[in-house]
Amino acid sequence: MKELKRIESVEIQGAVKGLVQAISECHKETAKLIIASIADGGIALGHRIAQGLSATMNRSIPHGTVNVAFHRDDIGRKPIPKPTQRTELPFDIEAATVILVDDVLFTGRTVRAALNEIFDQGRPALVELAILCDRGNRRLPIQPDYIGFTEETTPDQKVVLSMDAEEDGENILTIYGA
Amino acid sequence: MTANSTWAHKDFISIEYLSKEELEIIFKLASSFKQTLDRSQKKLPSLRGKTLVNLFMEPSTRTRVSFEIAASRLSADTIFIAASASSLVKGETLRDTARNIVALNADLLVVRHSAAGSALYLSKIVDIPVINAGDGAHAHPTQALLDCFTLRERWGSDFTGKKVTILGDILFSRVARSNIWALQKLGAKVTLVGPATLVPEYFSSMGVEVSHDLKSALVDTDALMLLRIQHERQTSTHFPSLGEYTSMFGLNEMRASWLKPGTIIMHPGPINRGVEIDSKLADSENSVILEQVTNGIVCRMAVLYLCASAVNPETNEEVI
Numbered sequence: 001m002k003e004l005k006r007i008e009s010v011e012i013q014g015a016v017k018g019l020v021q022a023i024s025e026c027h028k029e030t031a032k033l034i035i036a037s038i039a040d041g042g043i044a045l046g047h048r049i050a051q052g053l054s055a056t057m058n059r060s061i062p063h064g065t066v067n068v069a070f071h072r073d074d075i076g077r078k079p080i081p082k083p084t085q086r087t088e089l090p091f092d093i094e095a096a097t098v099i100l101v102d103d104v105l106f107t108g109r110t111v112r113a114a115l116n117e118i119f120d121q122g123r124p125a126l127v128e129l130a131i132l133c134d135r136g137n138r139r140l141p142i143q144p145d146y147i148g149f150t151e152e153t154t155p156d157q158k159v160v161l162s163m164d165a166e167e168d169g170e171n172i173l174t175i176y177g178a
Numbered sequence: 179m180t181a182n183s184t185w186a187h188k189d190f191i192s193i194e195y196l197s198k199e200e201l202e203i204i205f206k207l208a209s210s211f212k213q214t215l216d217r218s219q220k221k222l223p224s225l226r227g228k229t230l231v232n233l234f235m236e237p238s239t240r241t242r243v244s245f246e247i248a249a250s251r252l253s254a255d256t257i258f259i260a261a262s263a264s265s266l267v268k269g270e271t272l273r274d275t276a277r278n279i280v281a282l283n284a285d286l287l288v289v290r291h292s293a294a295g296s297a298l299y300l301s302k303i304v305d306i307p308v309i310n311a312g313d314g315a316h317a318h319p320t321q322a323l324l325d326c327f328t329l330r331e332r333w334g335s336d337f338t339g340k341k342v343t344i345l346g347d348i349l350f351s352r353v354a355r356s357n358i359w360a361l362q363k364l365g366a367k368v369t370l371v372g373p374a375t376l377v378p379e380y381f382s383s384m385g386v387e388v389s390h391d392l393k394s395a396l397v398d399t400d401a402l403m404l405l406r407i408q409h410e411r412q413t414s415t416h417f418p419s420l421g422e423y424t425s426m427f428g429l430n431e432m433r434a435s436w437l438k439p440g441t442i443i444m445h446p447g448p449i450n451r452g453v454e455i456d457s458k459l460a461d462s463e464n465s466v467i468l469e470q471v472t473n474g475i476v477c478r479m480a481v482l483y484l485c486a487s488a489v490n491p492e493t494n495e496e497v498i
Contacts, residue, residue, distance in 0.1 A: 069210060070222040086213040120219040 001158060001176040005151070012132070012163070012171040015148030016045065019130050020052035022146045023099060028057070032096040032125075035063045038114050039084040044163040045132055046101040051167070064089035066100070071113035093122040099146075103161040105131040108142035133173060135159050151175060185484040189301040189308045192317040193359040201363060202335060205327055207480040208473070211251075215476065225254040225486055228285040233275070234311070235261040235291040240447055240471060241311050241320070245288050248478035254286070254486075272296065273303055280304045286486060289313075294352075307485035315350045321446050322356035323477040326364060328470050329401055332442065337366035343395050344370050345427065346405035346454055348377045349416070353446045354405060358384050371395035372427055375416040392427060393436055401442040404429060404454045420453055429455045434462075442466055 027033050035053070037046025043065055050063035065088050069081030100114055111129060118127065132148040137155050153159060157177040164170060185203070187195070214222060230249045234242055242258065249256045259279070261267070266275055272291070279287060287308045289297050294314035301308040312318040326337075333340060342361050348354045348370050358381075361368050368386040370377050382388045389395045396402065407423060417423045429443075434456075443455075443465045451457045460467060 067210075070214070070224050081207070081210065086210070087217075116223070120217070 001178060003174055004157070004177045005175040007133075007149075007151075007173040009171045011149070012161075012173060013167070015132055016048050016052065019132070019146050019148055020049055020056060023049065023128075023130060024053055024056045027097065030097045033061055034089070034091060034093060034096050034098050034124075035061060036066050036089060036093075036098050036100050036114075036118065037063065038100065038102040038110060039065045039067045039087075041104065041161070042102040043085065044165040045103050045161075047165040048163075048167060049099070049101055049130065062091050064091070066114045066117050068110055068113035068117055071116045073109060073113070087117055087121070089118075089121055093118065093124050095123070095125045097126045097128070098124045099128050099130050101130045103132050103163065104159045105129075105134045105142075105144055106137055106159070108138045108140035111142050112140055132161065133159060153177075185488050188485065188488050189297075189310075190319060190481050190485055191298050191301055191308070191310045193319045193322050193356050193363070194317070196363070198363045201323075201326070201360065204323060204477065204480045204484065205330055205335070207483060208323075208327055208476040211476040211479045211483075212473070214251075215472070220251055221253055222251060223253050224483055225249065225252040225285075228254040228486055229283065230254050230256050230286040230288060230482065231279045231282075231284040232256060232258045232311075233279065233287060233289045233291075234258070235266070235272075235289075235296075236312065238290055238311070240474070241290065241318075244471070244474040245309075245311060245320075245478050245482075248475050248482055249286075251475070252479055252482060254482070257284070272300070276300045276304050280306055286482060307488065309481060309485060312352055315352050315355070317356045318352040318446075319356050319360075320474070320478050320481060321353045322360040323481070324470055324474040325353075325357055325403065325444060325446070326360045327473045327477050328444065328466050329366075329442065330364075331473075333400075335364075337361065337364040340366045340400045341398060342366050342368050342401045342403060343399040344368065344403045344405065345392070345395070345429070346372050346376070347407045348372060348381060348405065349375070350408040351405050354403075355384075357403065358386055362386075369395050369399065373417050373423070392433060396433065396436045397438070399437065399441060401444060402429070402437065403444045403446075405446065406448060406450055407453060424453050428453060429459055431456060431458065434459055437464075440464065444470060447471070 035046050035050040037043045046063055050061050053061040065085050067084050067087045128145040130146040131144040134147050134150045135153040157175055159175050161173045232242055232245055246256045287306055288311050289300055290311040291313055294316035297308055297310035297313045310319055344354050358368050369389055370381055370386055371389045374390050377388055379388055445467050449460055
């Protein structure tokens with residue numbers, strides 16, 4: 001597969017800032033706000049968003065991870081789940097507002113699995129979805145609440161984000177295609 | 179291992195047929211399952227809608243219960259068929275029993291039988307995954323998995339330079355055979371020790387050291403696996419009495435003092451306290467016997483998951 005497009009650090013950093021701003025504006029008054037990243041792709045982004053929100057909102061916003069491996073619906077096709085970070089929500093999600101974070105939104109199947117995993121842990125009051133890159137081609141009725149940017153892709157293309165959890169690290173999003 | 183790794187085996191019959199890489203796939207998966215054990219919601223939906231039949235032609239408590247718990251943690255339904263309650267006592271053959279189980283729409287078959295090769299035989303005549311839960315004195319592959327998984331949690335994935343000693347009734351032990359295959363694939367050196375009648379010299383053809391001198395076998399070992407004396411498989415007497423076995427080969431405090439500090443003591447259970455091992459040692463801090471039981475659940479979850487999801491190469495296409 002050859003590289004079709006590359007989005008560099010500056011644009012990505014701007015998108016992350018936009019996400020932080022949008023979330024903080026919507027949740028000024030929300031007492032129990034939690035960031036939950038989908039492992040592994042969303043972890044660096046979730047970390048950055050939690051950091052940004054803590055600074056903007058002047059209070060500590062907790063950050064956890066959600067492992068979707070065992071809720072996937074493609075057993076028998078890609079049967080062995082990648083070893084990813086375990087689900088770790090080191091706080092009570094009961095009645096909390098959970099912002100689910102992932103790097104790229106594609107079919108929506110991963111988000112569906114993440115919702116199931118979250119509800120195995122408790123019953124949040126509200127779950128919203130924050131995505132850095134929406135690449136379209138949804139297969140389920142799932143839409144993000146906060147979007148960094150949108151890219152038009154075809155289903156056979158690959159979108160890969162390499163992101164550093166620290167703000168000054170290098171971030172590159174690459175789209176590969178035939 | 180990549181996201182697209184697939185599992186090629188329909189059945190799980192013996193460790194002998196697996197590569198080191200395949201063992202590693204099982205261990206990594208088991209390790210992910212272990213992380214879910216302490217959650218309040220322990221059920222994972224992976225095998226929802228599947229039915230597992232436990233066909234046990236020999237008595238078993240822990241293996242059967244372990245498979246049942248493993249299946250229920252993955253949301254599968256479990257049916258238990260015991261030899262005494264099945265039509266085998268009415269003269270039905272094993273083949274017919276198995277084919278009837280398939281006709282009842284079962285998705286997975288776990289089988290324990292006193293005849294070596296029975297699981298392999300069934301795997302050839304039914305098209306659902308067959309998992310060997312012990313066939314005669316041949317193999318008990320999930321026991322070897324959980325033993326090695328327990329050691330791997332302490333030693334990491336490479337056992338090179340480690341020595342594991344298996345003590346006791348090797349001749350009749352399917353646990354020993356499966357462990358020899360698994361430990362060697364992972365890089366460990368294996369020594370078998372016990373009375374000459376129960377540890378025949380021909381085992382050295384499996385690449386292990388055979389010894390009848392307990393002290394020399396124990397002094398430099400990193401893990402000691404004790405085996406139960408299997409009265410039920412012995413048709414002739416292989417030692418004068420249980421008491422004599424205990425006095426010569428039972429693990430007591432004096433013999434345990436030969437071990438290096440921190441040597442891991444293992445036993446597949448059920449333990450005959452005061453026969454293979456002193457009660458105190460079975461409960462000592464070096465004993466991992468109960469940890470083995472817990473690890474049995476997650477290793478069996480991994481096996482069920484992989485067998486249930488084995489990819490048919492013809493339909494192995496990328497899906498979105």
